[in-house]
Amino acid sequence: MKRAKMLSALRRSLQSKPSYQDIQANVLAGLTVGVIALPLSMALAIASGVPPQHGLYTAIVAGIIIAITGGSKVNISGPTAAFVVILLPIVQKFGLGGLLVSGLMAGFILVLMGVGKLGRLIEIVPYPVTVGFTAGIGVVIATFQIKDFLGLSIESVDGHYLDKLSAILFSLPSIDWNETLIGVLTMTVLLVWPKFRSKIPGHLVALLVGTLLAWMLSLYMPGFSVATIGSRFSFDINGITGNGIPPILPTFDWPWHLPGADGAPIGLSFELVRQLLPSAITIAILGSLESLLCAVVADGMSGKKHSPNDELIGQGIGNIIAPLFGGIPATAAIARTAANIKSGGTLPLASVVHGLFILVSILLLAPLLSYIPMASMAALLLMVAWNMSEAKHFIRTVKIAPRDDVFVLVLCFLLTVLFDMTVAVAVGMGLAAMLFIRRSISLTQTSMVEGDHTDYDMPDSTVVYDINGPLFFGSAQKALRTIASVRPDVRVVILDMSEVTLLDMSAIVAMESIANDLQKKNIGLVINNLQPRLILKLRRAGVRKRLGKVAFSRTLNDSFEAARKMLLQSPLGQ
Known part of the structure; x- marks a missing residue:
């Protein structure tokens, strides 16, 4: 300017x-x-x-x-x-x-x-x-x-x-x-x-x-x-x-x-x-x-x-x-x-x-x-x-x-x-402003991709959540709420964040909380196709790559491969 x-x-x-x-x-x-x-x-x-x-x-x-x-x-x-x-x-x-x-x-x-x-x-x-x-x-x-x-x-x-x-x-x-x-x-x-x-x-x-x-x-x-x-x-x-x-x-x-x-x-x-x-x-x-x-x-x-x-x-x-x-x-x-x-x-x-x-x-x-x-x-x-x-x-x-x-x-x-x-x-x-926030919240959606998805070779005990839209203080909790509770048989959670364009501090804190909760349950987390600038924000907050616990990928096939590796490791594979 x-x-x-x-x-x-x-x-x-x-x-x-x-x-x-x-x-x-x-x-x-x-x-x-x-x-x-x-x-x-x-x-x-x-x-x-x-x-x-x-x-x-x-x-x-x-x-x-x-x-x-x-x-x-x-x-x-x-x-x-x-x-x-x-x-x-x-x-x-x-x-x-x-x-x-x-x-x-x-x-x-x-x-x-x-x-x-x-x-x-x-x-x-x-x-x-x-x-x-x-x-x-x-x-x-x-x-x-x-x-x-x-x-x-x-x-x-x-x-x-x-x-x-x-x-x-x-x-x-x-x-x-x-x-x-x-x-x-x-x-x-x-x-x-x-x-x-x-x-x-x-x-x-x-x-x-x-x-x-x-x-x-x-x-x-x-x-x-x-x-x-x-x-x-x-x-x-x-x-x-x-x-x-x-x-x-x-x-x-x-x-x-x-x-x-x-x-x-x-x-x-x-x-x-x-x-x-x-x-x-x-x-x-x-x-x-x-x-x-x-x-x-x-x-x-x-x-x-x-x-x-x-x-x-x-x-x-x-x-x-x-x-x-x-x-x-x-x-x-x-x-x-x-x-x-x-x-x-x-x-x-x-x-x-x-x-x-x-x-x-x-x-x-x-x-x-x-x-x-x-x-x-x-x-x-x-x-x-x-x-x-x-x-x-x-x-x-x-x-x-x-x-x-x-x-x-x-x-x-x-x-x-x-x-x-x-x-x-x-x-x-x-x-x-409040009405705009409410409308923006409705634009952010989180949907689960079922395990029998035919387009990909999804590993067993793995679930994929497709997140679309910006994650900010109004939409982060809504978008990530369903991820907090997963089925007992799930051992790896993949977050497909290809369509995520924004992460504010509220969303970063929510992501950090989800990563910690999944680790306590011995569930691995794979974050797929998140923009590099947003990955950097997560890393600054402590959400980093951890062997057998947290991984980052660029494509769904890469995320499935990362999930297989996690399933082979203890205690995720147990």
Whole structure:
């Protein structure tokens, strides 16, 4: 495996000597993705419990840094919907400062994962686990948007999912029809616009229509009013105050100088790091899975190859630097990456341009962005949640998958919704591993070849056991259990291990125990056609060739000859 390096995607891009046409295509692709990422970044920051500008800062800083230092030429990184269910509880408990500190810690963990060559991590996550927790995340995100979509009056949505759902249901009588009108109109545009096959992103049109309608109705319809980004959020940065999104560049500040849940600077202490460590590990694991999955999808779409370990290092560096400028945790976004490839993006330049576009938009469009209704942002997030849930894949898996996989899928889904993604992934991976072990055990078989076998000249008082499959901690006892008890007339046991591909320590101990038991019963043991590397393992454990007691052979005829010699010797022949 190649050693993980920084800037691998950038170096490979420069070595390919891109033409002017390539650069032009990537600039246009970056602008296209920037238009898509601008409202999504704000919406995902709001869903995570922080002001919208922090999502924009994430797309700018992390998007550019990861593109330059990562291992994929075409990945577009920024805030993603998958993080929402993890980040919102952190914000509620530790505030913005705690969220950025946990993101910083996750960045260092990601770098260590890349250096430790864990870039193939995505390959060990079963498909039902991935579909289960992503569908669960989609349900949670959608549930949280009902409040703003309908304009419900809810004082608090704290607690577990069922508590939040209960609060939403009891608040339905407080529905605000002004908010609902804007939300429904925005959702309608989101659903209808793709049918026109326009190159203009549907969510951009939907937000524009929702914003213009809300603005016009507020002018010409007395009493009409809806919550907007400007009315919901305010800022006070270096003496500059205002509503909505601050029209200034991201500024450097240590994350622990930012406020915690109580509004005071959260500070930096060992106790804070200890409390945030589980969240940081979860962010790192989810970020690695999503970025690597995105890179695999991107490889299939673009025909290019990414470096998984380098991508983890790049993701880690991006998540280390982004919190220093107010950015929340970031990872590669599949939808934005797909849009980049479809728009002609082939180089990290596209992601850099996408970040610069958002940067310019903050400086020039911040006052206009403040007019976007919160109901329109909720409608956009509902669509994101639906797309993320992959309902078609979920239903298809339930219909065609083996029963065990369906159980894992549904369990991961329910645990994600009712508890959190950390529990869901941990339990799902553990359960999937146990089910895999059970299936593997069933593949290993031990069968006895009867003494009247016609193909070979088998000696009397000899029995042959044919062992097929790997012998490991799950299958060793099952495969070797029948060998422990043999008929009284048997004087030599032959183990035909031609099809054995694996011996772990449990199997070695079991083999050693069988050899000792047979010796105590004055029964000889012949091990046939075991791979040399596995014979070496047995020899290290003490199962060696012993005259008249233990022998090794390469063919069944050789094993029968060894058995005859044992039968002629005392005490086996007695």
